[in-house]
Amino acid sequence: xxxxxxxxxxxxxxxxxxxxxxHSDTMFDDAKEVVLNGTVKEFQYTNPHSWIQLLVARxxxxxxxxxxxxxxxxxxxxxxxxxxxxxxxxxxxLRAHPxxxxxxxxxxxxxxxxxxxxxxxxxxx
Numbered sequence: 001x002x003x004x005x006x007x008x009x010x011x012x013x014x015x016x017x018x019x020x021x022x023h024s025d026t027m028f029d030d031a032k033e034v035v036l037n038g039t040v041k042e043f044q045y046t047n048p049h050s051w052i053q054l055l056v057a058r059x060x061x062x063x064x065x066x067x068x069x070x071x072x073x074x075x076x077x078x079x080x081x082x083x084x085x086x087x088x089x090x091x092x093x094l095r096a097h098p099x100x101x102x103x104x105x106x107x108x109x110x111x112x113x114x115x116x117x118x119x120x121x122x123x124x125x
Contacts, residue, residue, distance in 0.1 A: 025107060026100075027099055027100055027101070028097040028098070028099060028100065028106060028107040029097055029098055029099070029100045030097050030107075032097060032098055033095055033096070033097060033098075033109065034095070034096055034097075034098045034106060035093060035094070035095050036054060036056050036066060036093070036094045036095075036096065037056065037057075037091075037092075037093050037094075038054040038055050038056035038057070038063075038066070038091075038092065038094065039054070039055045039089060039090065039091055039092075040052065040053070040054060040055075040086045040087065040088055040089065040090040040092060041053040041054065041055050041065065041088060042088060043083070043085070043086035043087070043088075045073050045076070045083040046073070047072050047073060048072055049069050049070065049071065049072060050069075050070045050071060050072065050073060050076055051067055051068065051069055051070070052067075052068040052070065052086060052094065052108065052111070053065060053066070053067060053068075054066045054068060054092070054094060064104055065104065066096075066104045066105060066106065067104065067105045068094060068096050068105065068106050068107070068108050069105070069106070069107050069108065070107070070108040070121050071108075071121045075121060076121055078123070079119075079120060079121050079122060079123045079124075080119075080123070080124065081119050081121065085119055086111070086113075086119070090113060090114070091113075091114045092111050092112060092113055092114070093111070093112045094108070094110075094111045094112075095108075095109040095110050095111075096108050096109055097109065108121055
């Protein structure tokens with residue numbers, strides 16, 4: 001029985017490698033933090049990662065759209081963040097670790113809503 005079990009365990013171990021590689025966050029600069037004041041365009045409560053599309057005013061007029069990655073719905077739900085927590089038009093202050101390449105994206109730290117509610121994917125702080 002043991003001679004059949006070892007190959008099965010090896011195959012299972014190899015099957016897990018792509019999943020762990022997928023969850024790399026090396027594209028984000030964890031040593032930096034950006035604070036964005038903007039308006040929620042969309043809150044995409046989706047697997048494997050949820051997204052906040054945030055419209056931020058430019059100094060010279062107009063807006064720029066930021067794509068902020070956050071956890072999977074189950075992670076957000078455990079932190080008390082429901083699909084209806086952010087609605088289009090909500091004014092928020094968002095903190096994120098920016099993308100290393102300088103493009104308008106990042107990894108969510110937390111979001112403060114206009115009513116003072118703080119949404120933190122790591123749970124209440």
